[in-house]
Amino acid sequence: MRELLILAVIGLGTYAMRAVFLVRATTDPPARLARLLPHVGPAVLAAITLPALLAPRGEMSWTESVPSLLAGLVAWALWRRTTNLPVALFGGLALWWLATWLLTVL
Numbered sequence: 001m002r003e004l005l006i007l008a009v010i011g012l013g014t015y016a017m018r019a020v021f022l023v024r025a026t027t028d029p030p031a032r033l034a035r036l037l038p039h040v041g042p043a044v045l046a047a048i049t050l051p052a053l054l055a056p057r058g059e060m061s062w063t064e065s066v067p068s069l070l071a072g073l074v075a076w077a078l079w080r081r082t083t084n085l086p087v088a089l090f091g092g093l094a095l096w097w098l099a100t101w102l103l104t105v106l
Helices: 002-024 031-054 061-084 083-106
Strands: none
Touching: 031 061, 061 083
16 A cells, blocks of 8 residues: 555656646746756666666676676777767677677686
């Protein structure tokens, strides 16, 4: 019962946060909020990506974390150098496969 109450409060809070912008009926957000909005996307992306790189299967271990971190760094470097996303993704994936294979063989 307690869990259901918690979920209901979370749902109402989420709805209230969204409804505030509809009720106010202004086209522009407040200046303080508008200044912070460009940072929301990168922060959310980092919050999703970093745990996947550091602990790919839910826990940090040498054989799991190192290949993921290396692949992420190589993919980022390839993307910055070529500005071609498929090249960066496939390059990172190839390094991940190689590093995972090397760590399991050695």
